[in-house]
Amino acid sequence: xxxxxxxxxxxxxxxxxxxxxxxxxxxxxxxxxxxxxxxxxxxxxxxxxxxxxxxxxxxxxxxxxxxxxxxxxxxxxxxxxxxxxxxxxxxxxxxxxxxxxxxxxxxxxxxxxxxxxxxxxxxxxxxxxxxxxxxxxxxxxxxxxxxxxxxxxxxxxxxxxxxxxxxxxxxxxxxxxxxxxxxxx
Amino acid sequence: xxxxxxxxxxxxxxxxxxxxxxxxxxxxxxxxxxxxxxxxxxxxxxxxxxxxxxxxxxxxxxxxxxxxxxxxxxxxxxxxxxxxxxxxxxxxxxxxxxxxxxxxxxxxxxxxxxxxxxxxxxxxxxxxxxxxxxxxxxxxxxxxxxxxxxxxxxxxxxxxxxxxxxxxxxxxxxxxxxxxxxxxxxxxxxxxxxxxxxxxxxxxxxxxxxx
Numbered sequence: 426x427x428x429x430x431x432x433x434x435x436x437x438x439x440x441x442x443x444x445x446x447x448x449x450x451x452x453x454x455x456x457x458x459x460x461x462x463x464x465x466x467x468x469x470x471x472x473x474x475x476x477x478x479x480x481x482x483x484x485x486x487x488x489x490x491x492x493x494x495x496x497x498x499x500x501x502x503x504x505x506x507x508x509x510x511x512x513x514x515x516x517x518x519x520x521x522x523x524x525x526x527x528x529x530x531x532x533x534x535x536x537x538x539x540x541x542x543x544x545x546x547x548x549x550x551x552x553x554x555x556x557x558x559x560x561x562x563x564x565x566x567x568x569x570x571x572x573x574x575x576x577x578x579x580x581x582x583x584x585x586x587x588x589x590x591x592x593x594x595x596x597x598x599x600x601x602x603x604x605x606x607x608x609x610x
Numbered sequence: 611x612x613x614x615x616x617x618x619x620x621x622x623x624x625x626x627x628x629x630x631x632x633x634x635x636x637x638x639x640x641x642x643x644x645x646x647x648x649x650x651x652x653x654x655x656x657x658x659x660x661x662x663x664x665x666x667x668x669x670x671x672x673x674x675x676x677x678x679x680x681x682x683x684x685x686x687x688x689x690x691x692x693x694x695x696x697x698x699x700x701x702x703x704x705x706x707x708x709x710x711x712x713x714x715x716x717x718x719x720x721x722x723x724x725x726x727x728x729x730x731x732x733x734x735x736x737x738x739x740x741x742x743x744x745x746x747x748x749x750x751x752x753x754x755x756x757x758x759x760x761x762x763x764x765x766x767x768x769x770x771x772x773x774x775x776x777x778x779x780x781x782x783x784x785x786x787x788x789x790x791x792x793x794x795x796x797x798x799x800x801x802x803x804x805x806x807x808x809x810x811x812x813x814x815x816x817x818x819x820x821x
Contacts, residue, residue, distance in 0.1 A: 447677055447681075450676060450680060451677065454677075455673060458668070458673075476679060476680060479680045480683055483680070545659060546662045546663055548659075549659055549660060549662055549663045550663065568621075568625070568660070589618035589619065589622075590618050592618070592621055593620065593621060593649075593653075596621050596653050597649075597652060597656065600652050600655050600656030603655075603656065603659045604655070
């Protein structure tokens with residue numbers, strides 16, 4: 426049996442073959458999970474995002490016309506759902522119902538207060554979580570996913586020059602955050 | 611390559627994502643530009659720190675649970691489509707009603723006040739029942755900046771001059787649900803809301819499709 430490419434799977438789904446959707450899920454579930462986890466740094470939230478992404482994909486698949494690559498489209502949905510999850514979480518935090526979601530308070534997040542108990546890895550994760558959302562998206566797609574700028578440009582609808590600037594500032598901010606924590610220590 | 615271009619290529623240089631020509635350009639530039647050398651040193655330090663992060667992988671069994679759960683939720687697809695429609699009408703209706711009330715208010719003698727032109731512009735925007743246009747009108751009139759670049763000013767402008775939390779909610783929802791990914795200072799926006807407004811915003815967000 427030949428392996429269908431992504432577009433063939435979409436066309437097959439549009440002709441009524443539901444199994445093609447299942448194949449798309451199997452093909453991309455790890456990527457979607459990994460990107461989502463990078464955004465939210467939490468398994469349960471990442472799992473929710475994965476579910477939400479594939480529900481959206483299923484609902485929108487019949488309208489997909491191939492203007493962009495399937496994976497570009499899927500990445501874009503993943504980034505959007507991830508960012509929306511973060512935004513909702515911030516509003517929940519703002520409403521001070523954060524104890525239900527086990528999020529640290531602003532005070533306890535200060536690097537000089539907790540550095541002694543924190544490993545470098547956690548520090549980096551925190552630095553990434555604190556990036557502005559666009560910089561975070563660029564950083565994750567470029568540094569971890571190693572996507573070409575051309576693809577990231579299609580996913581985030583941003584110029585390549587803008588992406589490079591975002592990537593530069595994201596890494597600098599991560600470095601500065603880690604430095605501040607080290608100095609405080 | 612220009613200095614700016616070199617600066618923004620440094621991370622790709624460090625991670626070896628440049629072709630040979632660009633790599634040589636960056637290397638030569640670094641030998642003669644102290645500013646870029648400083649950037650390079652900072653990025654190298656960050657890169658060293660980043661290497662401490664590892665890919666977080668769930669157990670292999672986890673992936674086998676994804677598809678069945680998606681399929682289960684798709685079983686209720688028709689129901690959810692119906693409920694989406696109900697949510698949309700529940701949100702749009704009060705907005706339309708408040709817009710109509712506002713039109714009536716705007717048509718009071720305040721039309722003849724010194725703020726006549728501004729009110730007129732708002733009236734035009736409100737008439738179309740479009741939160742986008744309302745936000746844009748307020749933004750243009752009071753903040754003089756784009757909606758996405760200065761949300762705090764815009765939301766304050768709406769709060770101060772329209773005194774209608776429907777508009778605040780709609781404006782924020784538009785921004786938060788936007789398909790565009792922006793460097794949004796959401797805490798700054800939230801700081802302009804009271805608890806009730808934030809709760810309304812949250813309930814709107816959780817009940818709406820984003821894409």
